[in-house]
Amino acid sequence: MGKSIEDHGVPKPTLRRMPAYLRLLSQLQRLGDQAVSCTRIAEELKQDPTQVRKDLAFTGITGKPRVGYDLDELIAKIEHFLGWDNLSDAFLAGAGNLGRALLGYSGFTAHGLNIVAAFDTDPQKVGSQVYNREVLPLEKLPDLARRMHVAIGIITVPAAAAQNVADLMVAGGIYAIWNFAPAQLNVPENVIVEHEHLSATLAVLSRKLAQNGLKNISVPVG
Amino acid sequence: MGKSIEDHGVPKPTLRRMPAYLRLLSQLQRLGDQAVSCTRIAEELKQDPTQVRKDLAFTGITGKPRVGYDLDELIAKIEHFLGWDNLSDAFLAGAGNLGRALLGYSGFTAHGLNIVAAFDTDPQKVGSQVYNREVLPLEKLPDLARRMHVAIGIITVPAAAAQNVADLMVAGGIYAIWNFAPAQLNVPENVIVEHEHLSATLAVLSRKLAQNGLKNISVPVG
DNA sequence: TAGATTGTTAATCGATTAACAATC
DNA sequence: TAGATTGTTAATCGATTAACAATC
Numbered sequence: 001m002g003k004s005i006e007d008h009g010v011p012k013p014t015l016r017r018m019p020a021y022l023r024l025l026s027q028l029q030r031l032g033d034q035a036v037s038c039t040r041i042a043e044e045l046k047q048d049p050t051q052v053r054k055d056l057a058f059t060g061i062t063g064k065p066r067v068g069y070d071l072d073e074l075i076a077k078i079e080h081f082l083g084w085d086n087l088s089d090a091f092l093a094g095a096g097n098l099g100r101a102l103l104g105y106s107g108f109t110a111h112g113l114n115i116v117a118a119f120d121t122d123p124q125k126v127g128s129q130v131y132n133r134e135v136l137p138l139e140k141l142p143d144l145a146r147r148m149h150v151a152i153g154i155i156t157v158p159a160a161a162a163q164n165v166a167d168l169m170v171a172g173g174i175y176a177i178w179n180f181a182p183a184q185l186n187v188p189e190n191v192i193v194e195h196e197h198l199s200a201t202l203a204v205l206s207r208k209l210a211q212n213g214l215k216n217i218s219v220p221v222g
Numbered sequence: 223m224g225k226s227i228e229d230h231g232v233p234k235p236t237l238r239r240m241p242a243y244l245r246l247l248s249q250l251q252r253l254g255d256q257a258v259s260c261t262r263i264a265e266e267l268k269q270d271p272t273q274v275r276k277d278l279a280f281t282g283i284t285g286k287p288r289v290g291y292d293l294d295e296l297i298a299k300i301e302h303f304l305g306w307d308n309l310s311d312a313f314l315a316g317a318g319n320l321g322r323a324l325l326g327y328s329g330f331t332a333h334g335l336n337i338v339a340a341f342d343t344d345p346q347k348v349g350s351q352v353y354n355r356e357v358l359p360l361e362k363l364p365d366l367a368r369r370m371h372v373a374i375g376i377i378t379v380p381a382a383a384a385q386n387v388a389d390l391m392v393a394g395g396i397y398a399i400w401n402f403a404p405a406q407l408n409v410p411e412n413v414i415v416e417h418e419h420l421s422a423t424l425a426v427l428s429r430k431l432a433q434n435g436l437k438n439i440s441v442p443v444g
Numbered sequence: 445t446a447g448a449t450t451g452t453t454a455a456t457c458g459a460t461t462a463a464c465a466a467t468c
Numbered sequence: 469t470a471g472a473t474t475g476t477t478a479a480t481c482g483a484t485t486a487a488c489a490a491t492c
Contacts, residue, residue: 011459015429019421023404037473045406050461053474065467065473082425083432097326101319107404111421112428151431176431178423182245182329184267192434194427198418199241199333201400203304205416206334207237209373209398210305212414233483259449272485275450287449287491 014055018078019111020045021055025075037068084112089150091174093165094157095120095128095135098180102154103131115154117144121161138168145172152176159183166193236277240300241333242267243277247297259290306334311372313396315387316379317342317350317357320402324376325353337376339366343383360390367394374398381405388415 024044028036038056042049056069059077063069079085087109092099095118102108103115118130119138126137136144144150153169155162155177162181169177176192179185185193246266250258260278264271278291281299285291301307309331314321317340324330325337340352341360348359358366367375375391377384377399384403391399398414401407407415 010429012426013459015426016419016422018425019404019419020406023406039473048461049473050463051459054460054476057475063474065475066471067468068473081429083428088428088431097319097323101323104319107421108424111424113424152427175434176427178427182241184242184245190434192427192430194423194430196418196420196423197238197241199329200238201416201418202330202333202335203240204234204237205374205398205400205414206305206310207232207303208414208416209310212397212412235483261449270485271449272487273483276452276484279451285450287451288447289492290449 010058014058015082017047017055018082021052022075022078025071025078029071029075033071035064035068036071036074037063040068082112084110087112087114088152088176089148090115090152090154090178091117091119091141091145091150091169091172092133092154092156093119093138093141093169094155094161094181095122095125095130096156099154099156100130102156103133113152116148116150138165141165141168142172145169145174150174152178155179155181155185157181232280236280237304239269239277240304243274244297244300247293247300251293251297255293257286257290258293258296260285262290304334306332308334309336310334310374310398311370312337312374312376312400313339313341313363313367313372313391313394314355314376314378315341315360315363315391316377316383316403317344317347317352318378321376321378322352324378325355335374338370338372360387363387363390364394367391367396372396374400377401377403377407379403 021041024041025036038049038052042052056074059074059081061069061074061077076085090113092102092115099118103118108115115133118133118135119141120126120135121138125135128135145153150172151174153166153174153176155165157165159181162179162183163185166177166179166185166187170187170191175190177185177187178194178196180196182197182199187193243263246263247258260271260274263269264274278296281296281303283291283296283299298307312335314324314337321340325340330337337355340355340357341363342348342357343360347357350357366372372394373396375396375398377387379387381403384401384405385407388399388401388407388409392409392413397412399407399409400416400418402418404419404421409415
């Protein structure tokens with residue numbers, strides 16, 4: 001409901017495929033390739049070549065018939081398209097195992113994400129350092145977010161605490177939330193929320209398993 | 223390409239919405255409600271009522287006009303539909319922070335998932351216990367998987383190691399893989415793979431941010 | 445009964461795939 | 469040149485949303 005006026009109608013599936021392109025392209029770049037065709041990309045990623053071509057067209061790239069796309073240029077265009085060519089600061093709430101995993105992942109800076117601090121309510125955790133980031137008391141989040149102009153909030157707290165954390169983030173002027181808690185979040189319209197709902201993926205996996213399970217087991221191995 | 227013969231055409235988006243229904247329904251159950259209407263569900267989850275009705279119809283439930291669906295029955299039907307009413311054993315490879323987060327999450331048993339052991343190559347980790355699960359050497363995975371008839375493999379290793387781990391899982395007869403590594407996996411056709419690609423979600427978030435960012439910042443707060 | 449809700453068919457919307465002319 | 473590949477338009481497919489009769 002109400003797509004942004006600024007969004008030039010990029011399909012969400014297209015956006016979700018972009019990182020896979022980027023990964024493959026970086027590999028090819030490391031191998032010393034200069035150019036790449038949609039045909040090649042499609043083969044490697046087991047996708048439809050036309051789909052790849054349409055996806056890439058959204059970045060504004062222009063290719064050469066019989067050659068394909070310039071690799072360096074394509075990578076730059078995709079990174080710019082996603083806004084991964086400049087960093088946004090982020091606060092992470094919930095310094096448990098999942099939070100630590102995200103804090104410890106070094107790949108995010110290449111994805112435009114710079115987690116600058118973590119927050120928790122646990123006095124045992126507050127004051128400690130996790131992968132060179134300070135763990136601060138949760139109640140300080142709104143004030144600090146506002147003062148540091150932090151754009152992104154990452155929620156890795158238990159489901160029961162998620163809405164409260166989201167409220168604090170919104171209060172601090174954060175307007176993009178990446179939510180890992182299995183909970184619905186109610187936020188103002190202008191705040192972007194993307195959910196990482198593990199249970200959604202698990203539902204697909206479970207259902208396929210329940211459907212295919214018997215078939216697979218009944219096939220003799222030797 | 224080649225949808226399973228056994229899959230009675232359930233749309234993937236429908237499957238992905240099921241866990242959210244289940245969460246809401248359990249909440250209502252705890253509040254003591256006996257029945258629930260699609261209208262109600264749609265309102266709570268901010269969805270279209272017709273869509274909810276269609277989704278629920280896949281579970282085989284029948285409702286009563288003016289009343290809705292019996293809450294207990296609906297929960298049972300969804301759980302059965304997803305195969306969450308009986309447990310599947312799973313092996314987890316990669317006992318880092320993310321692996322630990324999954325091992326420590328107690329909600330999976332309610333989602334049909336029983337992680338019985340973890341595997342790692344790090345001698346420091348091997349032999350230890352993580353949330354009551356033994357951490358075993360990775361090379362033992364195939365043999366153990368086969369002997370224990372483990373159906374599901376969870377990959378939480380770095381991207382560079384993911385394909386090798388997938389190969390070991392397939393060698394052990396595992397036929398459903400839940401992949402958290404930012405890597406493509408090549409597996410035989412009959413093996414189910416579902417990816418938890420954080421970068422895909424991040425791409426959507428980043429793009430929206432890049433598009434809406436200026437607009438949001440320019441709106442005065444007071 | 446009146447009216448809220450179900451179940452289902454039809455219309456719309458959006459994404460994928462196919463077809464094909466243009467080009468290097 | 470011949471032919472692989474791009475760019476784009478048209479056709480298909482699948483999911484969402486609208487419309488509406490049936491029902492309790």
